[in-house]
Amino acid sequence: MRSLRLGLPLAALFTGVALLFTAPTAHAADTPLRDLAAAQGKVIGTAVTGSKLTGTYGDLAGGQFSSLTPGNAMKWGTVEPTQGTFNWTEADQIVAFAQAHDQQVRGHTLVWHSQNPGWLTNGTWTSAQLGSLLQNHISTEVGRYKGEIAAWDVVNEPFNEDGSYRSTIWYNGLGSDYIANALTWAHAADPAAKLYINDYNVEGVNAKSTALYNLVKSLKAAGVPIDGVGLQAHLILGQVPATLQQNIQRFADLGVDVAITELDVRMALPSDSTKLAQQKADFKSVVAACVAVSRCVNVTVWGFTDSDSWVDSTFPGYGAATPYDANYAPKPAYHGIAEALGGTTTTPPTGACTAAYAVSSQWNTGFTGQVTISCSGASLTSWKVNWTYGAGQQITQAWNATCTQSGASVSCANASYNGTVADGSSVTFGFNASWTGSNPVPTVTLG
Numbered sequence: 296m297r298s299l300r301l302g303l304p305l306a307a308l309f310t311g312v313a314l315l316f317t318a319p320t321a322h323a324a325d326t327p328l329r330d331l332a333a334a335q336g337k338v339i340g341t342a343v344t345g346s347k348l349t350g351t352y353g354d355l356a357g358g359q360f361s362s363l364t365p366g367n368a369m370k371w372g373t374v375e376p377t378q379g380t381f382n383w384t385e386a387d388q389i390v391a392f393a394q395a396h397d398q399q400v401r402g403h404t405l406v407w408h409s410q411n412p413g414w415l416t417n418g419t420w421t422s423a424q425l426g427s428l429l430q431n432h433i434s435t436e437v438g439r440y441k442g443e444i445a446a447w448d449v450v451n452e453p454f455n456e457d458g459s460y461r462s463t464i465w466y467n468g469l470g471s472d473y474i475a476n477a478l479t480w481a482h483a484a485d486p487a488a489k490l491y492i493n494d495y496n497v498e499g500v501n502a503k504s505t506a507l508y509n510l511v512k513s514l515k516a517a518g519v520p521i522d523g524v525g526l527q528a529h530l531i532l533g534q535v536p537a538t539l540q541q542n543i544q545r546f547a548d549l550g551v552d553v554a555i556t557e558l559d560v561r562m563a564l565p566s567d568s569t570k571l572a573q574q575k576a577d578f579k580s581v582v583a584a585c586v587a588v589s590r591c592v593n594v595t596v597w598g599f600t601d602s603d604s605w606v607d608s609t610f611p612g613y614g615a616a617t618p619y620d621a622n623y624a625p626k627p628a629y630h631g632i633a634e635a636l637g638g639t640t641t642t643p644p645t646g647a648c649t650a651a652y653a654v655s656s657q658w659n660t661g662f663t664g665q666v667t668i669s670c671s672g673a674s675l676t677s678w679k680v681n682w683t684y685g686a687g688q689q690i691t692q693a694w695n696a697t698c699t700q701s702g703a704s705v706s707c708a709n710a711s712y713n714g715t716v717a718d719g720s721s722v723t724f725g726f727n728a729s730w731t732g733s734n735p736v737p738t739v740t741l742g
C-alpha cells in the first residue's frame with residue numbers, strides 16, 4: 296500500500312491541484328459572491344421579488360449579487376394589465392434598489408408567450424395591429440428604462456424542444472420575423488442595452504440549442520442587433536449537461552455573449568446531505584463552465600432562497616432548488632458557486648477524517664489523480680469517496696481503491712487491504728482518467 300501525504304511543494308508543481316476540506320471557515324467571513332465574481336470578470340445575479348427587498352432578503356440580494364433580474368415585475372402582464380394603464384411600481388423599485396447597491400439589472404422579458412395581459416391574448420388582432428402593439432410595448436418599456444438596463448431578455452422561449460418555432464401569439468401572427476423586429480425595436484429604444492434571446496433546455500448541445508445557434512448566426516449575418524444568448528438552466532439534480540461548456544463556447548464563437556440566466560437545481564424532497572452535496576457539485580460545474588469561457592458574462596440564479604422559488608409550486612414534490620435555504624442559511628450549493636468563482640470556502644468535514652483530491656500529472660488526453668484520506672482525532676475502518684466530474688472526465692483505471700463511474704458521478708471505495716485509516720494517518724489511492732477541453736478539480740465528499 297502506498298501511503299503518501301500530498302505536501303505543498305508537490306501540490307505547487309501542478310495547476311489544478313486543490314487541497315480541500317481543511318478547517319471549516321466561518322460563513323460570515325466568506326467573501327461575497329459578487330466580489331469573487333468580479334475577480335473573475337463575471338457578474339453574478341439573482342432573480343428577485345420587489346416586495347421582499349428588505350431585511351435579510353434585501354441584505355443578501357444587495358450584498359451577494361452584482362445583478363438583479365425582476366422575476367415577474369417587467370413582464371407585459373405586470374406592467375400593462377389593462378391596455379394603456381401601466382404599473383411600473385415593482386419594476387421601478389427593483390431598478391432603484393439595484394442602483395443603490397451598484398448592481399446591473401437584466402430586463403426580463405419583452406416578448407413571451409406567457410404572462411401576457413388578458414386584453415392582449417383575448418383580443419382579435421390583424422397582423423399589422425399585433426406588430427404595432429408589440430413595437431409600442433417594446434418602445435415604451437425599453438424607453439422607460441433607457442440607460443438603466445444592462446441587458447434585456449428581448450425574446451423569451453421562442454423554440455420547441457425539436458428546434459421548431461413555438462406556436463405563440465407572436466409566431467402565429469407575425470411569423471418568425473417577430474424576433475428580428477423585436478430586437479431592432481429594442482435597439483432603437485436603448486442602443487446601449489445588450490439584447491438577448493433566452494430559452495430553457497438549451498444548456499447542452501441538442502436540437503433546441505442548435506436551432507437557437509442557427510437563429511443567432513442568421514441574425515448576425517443579417518445585421519440584426521443581437522448581443523447575447525441566455526441559457527436559463529432550470530436543471531434537475533445530477534443532470535448538468537456534459538456539453539454545457541462546449542455549448543457556451545460555440546455561441547461565444549459566433550460573436551455573442553452568453554449568460555446563465557435562471558439557474559436552479561431542483562431535487563425530490565426532502566433534501567438530505569447526499570442530495571445537497573450533489574447540488575453543490577451541480578451549481579459548481581455550471582458556474583465553472585461559465586468561468587471557463589470569457590464571453591460568458593453573467594450567472595444568475597432564479598431566486599437565491601428556497602423561500603422564493605417557482606419550483607415548489609410548479610413541480611409538486613420537488614424543491615430546495617436554490618443556494619440558500621428558506622431561513623437564508625447558505626447551503627452547500629452556495630459554497631459550490633463560491634468555489635467555482637475561486638473562493639476558498641470549505642464544507643464542514645465528515646467527522647475528523649477528510650479527503651483531498653489532486654491532479655498529480657496531466658497530458659494532452661489524460662491525467663493521473665490521487666485522493667488522500669486523512670484522519671485526525673478520528674479513524675475509519677472503511678471508506679468511500681464520491682465526486683462528480685464537471686467537464687466530461689472519465690476514469691480509466693484505479694489502484695488502491697475500487698472506482699466506478701456512472702455518467703459524471705464517480706464513487707471509489709477502499710480495497711480489501713486499506714479500509715482502515717487510523718487516527719493521525721492517511722491512505723492514498725490513485726487513478727488515471729481522460730479529459731478534453733478542461734479538467735476542473737471536483738469537490739470530493741467522504742462517505
Ligand code: G2I
Nearest residue numbers: 366367403404409410451495527529557597604605
Ligand atoms: O417558470 C420559470 C421561469 C421560466 N423562464 C422564464 C421565467 O420568467 C419564468 O419565471 C417564472 C416566475 O419565477 C414565476 O414566479 O414565471 C412564472 C410564470 O410562468 C412565475 O409564476 C407566476 C405564477 O404563475 C403566478 O400565479 C403568480 O401570480 O408568478 C406570479 C407572481 O408571483
